[in-house]
Amino acid sequence: MIQIQNLHKKFGKLTVLDGLDLTIEKGGIFAILGPNGSGKTTLIKCLLGMVVPNKGKIEFQGKSTLKKWDYRNNLNYLPQIANFPSNLSVIELINMVKNLRPKQANEKELIDLFGLNPFLQKKLGNLSGGTKQKVNLVLTFMFDSDLIILDEPTTGLDPIALIYLKDLIKKERNKGKTVLITTHIMSVVDELADEIVFLLEGKIYFKGSIDTLKKQTNQTSLEHAIANLISKQYTN
């Protein structure tokens, strides 16, 4: 579904992606992990076309994404920080995003699921961080797309919303969707991820299942296995 070849990106003198190669097959949940500043968000933004890579190829469903925009109709993206125009109300924002995409949306179900009904007429500027994240989740999941990209989806959510979110993600996988998640919360990875993509210094350091990772690092828990990978950066 996604093919990335030899991707390079520099911000000024700082090299973030350094010849990254990655293939993501259709279907399943892929956790993109890595220490802070390893290029996770940059990788996702390159895929979305928000960051323009210096070099390399990105293909989505067999077509290059560079300088294109219509492929984005077939993917949903949850940004890391949910900042919305503060003078719009929740329902206005939802309607607006619906209006911008030529696709059916099932926002009602999601609004009920996350209990957002009392907030629909409220201005986005007056919402708490967690509620904003719920709005963010509604905007992301209301469209039916083959690829779903979630950048730190758990930020600010209460435990119940977190359970709903996990169920939602599993449901999408069962429909045959491809889900990319970045997160620092290992329990979420342990519960959801079919495969782990570990980024280090702008390259893919490891790609495979959780079990393979545990075996390779000689660790019994995922948390320690990941810590083991990250510690390599500190010892270098």
Added chain:
Amino acid sequence: MLKILKYSIFDLLRSRWSYVYFVFYLILGFVLLFLNNDVNKAIITLMNIIIVLTPLIGTIFGVMYYYNSKEFTELLLAQPIKRSKIFMGQYLGVSLSLTLSLVLGIGIPFVLYGLFKSASIFDFGLLIVVGAFLNFIFVALAYNIALSNENKIKGFGYAILMWLFLAVIYDGIFMILAIKFQEYPLDKFALGSMMFNPIDLSRTLILLKLDISALLGYTGAVFKEFFGTNKGLILSLLVLCLWVLFPLFRMAKKLQKKDF
């Protein structure tokens, strides 16, 4: 793009500042008409205000709108919309809503005063056209500056400096040069230098139309002599169009390589 434009205008029409700007022009129009009691004189006074004020407001609004809607722009960038359309929609939204405030704010008092019966209707029309041009030019310039500066404070500073340069300093430099080299024929130099400043150009354009030689000043006199009124009018309108198109072209170029 029309959807983005619609939402930008919708968003701006809710903002208090659009109304403040509109009411300001409304009051200004009424006061000038009642003080002068003459449409022609009011137009000249208004011109002097519009020529300095619309660029300033356009610059500030443009920069402010860009930085304030940054997060929202990022949300839009992840939707299936072409990059250039998002920014073009926003740009047109800001420019159009400012122009709307200008047209309504000045238009209402003049129409009530009996503009349609007066002979100055074309002069007034030109004033509005020039005001609209200045809005579109300076919002475009402000967007260019904001796109090139991630830092809000820096972007704001450069934008204000740009306005100050074109509205005040440019004329000052021109005057100094004109005095310094007064033994030389400066006609062509004066003409050329005017083309590079949309504010000077707008002023000359209106003065040529109003045909008030006392206010024409040196550059205007040269300009008039050189082109004759009609030719000068068309040429300066064309150059104003270029002043809109060139920043937009640069904006499109810049957008292709920008990271968000």
